[in-house]
Amino acid sequence: MQIEYKNIDPKLVVNEIRNGRSLESVQKIFGIKFKSEVQDLYLRGLMELGEIPQLDFQKTNNPKIMPSYPERTVVRRREKPPAKPGMLIKTSNFRTIGQSGSITLNKALLIEQLGFAIGDSFEIYREEDRIVLKKVLNPA
Missing domain, CATH: 1.10.10 (Arc Repressor Mutant, subunit A)
Incomplete structure (x- = not known):
């Protein structure tokens, strides 16, 4: 136009x-x-x-011709159950977000209870209402 x-x-x-x-x-x-x-x-x-x-x-007002496709059968797939973590260690410790916006994870929790070592690197991301720390071998 x-x-x-x-x-x-x-x-x-x-x-x-x-x-x-x-x-x-x-x-x-x-x-x-x-x-x-x-x-x-x-x-x-x-x-x-x-x-x-x-x-x-x-x-251009050329009407598009819709190709006719043969009727396809509908295949329904089962929903996969959500993947569960390999190991779940439940601690009685609860953490809150401090005034500066940080969460403190002390040595006793990380090394002694959860089994990590000094110098380990982690990737951090959110899954629904959880914060996940995933151990990585080589930080980028």
């Missing part, structure tokens, strides 16, 4: 913008309602001057 802009020459819009006028001032000079119309006229002017290749924005 080609829109006509009250007999405004797009080349004049290009000339005004090149002379340093803003979109708003060009809009007022030519009595254009929307900035997008100024931008469209500027684009058309550049195409008419041959500075950018011609683009065709017109819609």
Whole structure:
């Protein structure tokens, strides 16, 4: 759909913008309602001057023909149960987020109860309402 802009020459819009006028001032000079119309006229002017290749924005009203596919049978798959962690160590310790936004995991919990070693690296991510620390061999 080609829109006509009250007999405004797009080349004049290009000339005004090149002379340093803003979109708003060009809009007022030519009595254009929307900035997008100024931008469209500027684009058309550049195409008419041959500075950018011609683009065709017109819609073609060719109806798309939907190919008919044979009826496919529906295969239903069972839902897989959620994967459970290999080892679950339940501690009686609870942690809260402190005022600075941090959670403290002390040496007694990490090394003695959970069996990690000094220097271990972890990837941290969230699963639903849990924070998961996954041990990684080589930190990236």
